[in-house]
Structures are given as C-alpha cells and as structure tokens.
Amino acid sequence: MNHIPVAVVTGATRGIGKAIASRLSKEGMSCILIGSTKQSIAQIKVQEHLHFVNPYQKHRALAIDLSQWPQWTLNSKGIYSGIDFQGDTSDKIIPGQYRLFPKVNQQLWETPRTQYYISLLVNCAGISQHSLSVRTPTEQIARIMNLNFASCVSLSNLSIKHMMKTVRQDLSSKHCIPGYVPPCIINISSILGEPKMTIPGTTIYSASKAALTQYTRALTQEITTWGIRAESISPGLVTGTDMTNEMDPIAKAQLVDSLIGLPTHTPNEIATEVWKIYSGNNSL
Template sequence: MPDPARSHGKVAIVTGAARGIGEAIAERLAGEGARVLLVDLLPEVEETARRLGQVALIRSVTDRDAGQAMADAALAVFGRIDILVNNAGIGGSKRLAESDDALIDRFIDTNLAAVLRVTRAVLAHLPRPGGRIVNISSIFGITGYPGTTAYAVAKAGIAQFTRQLAGELAPEGIRVNAVAPGLIATPMTAGHMQNALYRRLMVEGTPMERPGTPADIAGPVAFLASDDAAFVTGAVLPVDGGFLAARHGRV
C-alpha cells in the first residue's frame, strides 16, 4: 500500500503522464503526498491531472525548450522541484535493415536525446542534497529482442545515462536511478499483444505468466524517488516478472 506521507511536500515532474505508466506514476506519487506536474503532448493529460488534483503541461519532450518549460511551470506553481521522472517515450521500432533515417532519428531523439536535454534543464533546480531522478529504461535495453533496434539502443542509452549521471551527481547529494520494465499492459503495447510471436516470447516467456500493469512500475519508481532508497543510486532495476532471470514459462 502507498505510504501517504512518504513523498509529502515533494514536487515531482512526470513526463508522458497522460496515460499508461506515466499516469500510474503520477497517481502513486500524488497518493504519497507529492505535488505533481504531469507533462504530455496529448491534451488528455489535462483530464488526468484534474482527476488527480494536480497540474498539467501539454508539451512534447522533443521540443528543444521542453525541459526549461517544465521547470518554469513547476516553479511557477509549486515553487520548487524535487523529483524528475523521465517516462515519456515511443514504441514500435523495426529491424535495422528496415529502419530509415527518419525512424532512427525519431527513436533516438524521443527516447534518449530528449531525456538528456530535459534532465539538463531541470537539473539546475533540484535541491542539493535531496534531488532525485528516475528514468524509465526497458529490459530491451538490457537484452536483445528481434525487430526493436533503434528502440533498444535508445533504452540501453538510458541505462548508461543513469549510471553516468549517478556517478557525477552523487557528491552533490542527487540520486539517479532507473526502472527497466518488462512487458507492461498499456495502450502502447496493446497492438503487440495481438502478435502470436510476441505473445509467445514475452507472455509465455515470463515466469510470472502475465504482463505487468502500470501500477507494477509505479511502486518501484516511488521507492527509488523516496528516502527509503537513500543509499541507492546508479541502479537499473528490472521490473519484468522474472523475464531476465529465467526466460521461460511453465515447464
């Protein structure tokens, strides 16, 4: 159960928060007492924020000034920023031979470069000590999966970015960690679930024999953003129902 006092008084920015994993993260942090700026390019983020009693910003993370816009909005409303959750991203990559320049650029920019730019802009406003950054990587950034080249490379970059930044910022008292989800049932993965090969490899290959839910990711993110993880930095935590540990279903 969420601890309603664990993030009390903290201010968090959550990107990609209109629905799916980002919505669940925002809801969990708000439920633990945080004030949250929900950021998404989808207008429905405003309805999500209203439901949670929080604040929305309609913005694409790929805008070059998106990070500064987020920082300005959070500071204007809440007066501070304690937590940044880099969740926004896209799926639906292809094999390298089928990936044109536009596709490669889109995945690398949205899923990797935008995270660096947003973090750079928000970083100046995080408290020292006490700032927390949680990035969303993927198990496909840890292990290979056919037909996901640009996506997987970008998510592997997020994992390394997490480790790199954790080392740089630890002396300043800022912790940087990542969660690497496995198969999570969201609007982004709904189409893939209709693919027989994908279901066989991902669902039947997950020892817990089910997809995860957005709430399954929100809990670990809230932990990494909390004082309960005070000595945790540079970690990339797989949350995948056992997929990486033992990739098989019922024997």
C-alpha cells in the same frame, strides 16, 4: 513556510506514467505532467491522474512533443501550452501558457508561505518500434531516439540545475525542510535495454533503452557529489498499457516468448517502485 516537493513526470497521460503521477500526488507531491499534445493533456483528470491530499498542492500539465528534440529545448522562454490544476473543482482547472521550470527567484506557483521545489524527475515517456530496423524510416528512428533517450538527457540537465539549488538551500538551512528527501531522477528503461535481450524487431528501441540505462549509471557518478540521485528501472512486460499495441506482431510474439517465466508487472507496481526509490524510508 510550507515546503512542497514537485515531481516532473513525462508520459503521464496514459499507462505507467499515469500510475506514477497518481501515486506521487496521493503521497502529497505537486506534479508537472508532460504529454505530447494539447489533446492528450486534456484527458488528464483529477481523481484519476492527479489527487489533492493537502491544501498546498498544485499540479500542472504541459503539452511538449519530446520527440521533436532538440527543437523543444530551444523554446527560450520555457513556456508551453498547458493546464493548471489549482484545486479539485472545475473552476480551479485553468488552461493557459505555463512554465516547465521556474525562472530564477520565481516560483512555479506564487502561493503565500509556500515554497515549491523540484525534487523528482521521472522520465517515463517512450515509444516502441513498429518494424525491423531495415524497414524503419529515418524519421521514426529519430523519434524513438529523441523521445526515449535524448529528451531524457535534456530534462535531466534542466532538473539538475534546479535540484542543485534545493540541495544548497537545504544544506544552508541545516536540513530544515520537513520530510526532506534528496532530489532524484528516475528513468524508466526496459529489460530490452539489457545486453542479453536481443530480439528482432526491437533493435532501435532496445538501443535507446540501453543508452538510457548506461547514461543513468554514469550520471549517478557525476551528480552524487551534489546530493542528487539517479536510478533507472528496467521492467519486463507491463500489462494494460498501449506500449506493445503497435509493435510488429512477429517481434511482439518473440518478445512475449522470451519473457516467459519472467514476472509481468502492472503500472501500479512500477509506480510503487518509483515511490520506494524516491522516498526511501522517509515519508513526506
């Protein structure tokens, strides 16, 4: 039996999430990428976002608007519009309706002699704030909090249920999964979520990231007993993504000023950090 670890990566259509998906798939994981719309996931490309390095790997992209929380969680069938990548040729790229997580006693992909198990969740999708708090419409406040925080909690809860099964199976089979890496949740937070960072124009965004960081710390205490890990990463400025494009220009200038002297990162560096946290010293 082949055991293939699956990573769920949100915000994987562009920027940091794209780099993370690319790295994880190059390392041999199967990936489920989440973007906000059918149009955005249609941009996902083999050899760019996703790679095939072993014959058992499969990938999936799903369109889920995570800012519509809790509505997206109420999809009782857990099926969303998506694209299945069953190989690296165009005839193996199949649009359809697909599951985010497998049903009980079912697999994400029914492939003989291969077991796919949820091993990693990377909550990376996020949006920034465009104006001072007082000028931010209520709907925008909800979108930021839903996407940057509440959906991360719901996805963590869904993942943990599947990860617990994997850990149970792994323990009962005396660690027989080759290259087994304990399941892990990695939340992409921000330096703006740290208490010392108080920059006008980032109020709600900063609060959403502070909540995510603290949630991750407390969650670790709950899930470590089940053999599941949770960590957050709080990058400073990451170059070459769309994140800061829509920020209020004054807030953006103050942000850049306040980060002078601190290192900037590239999406690939964040992807390397994610891989290091997940894999430890193990290789799959």
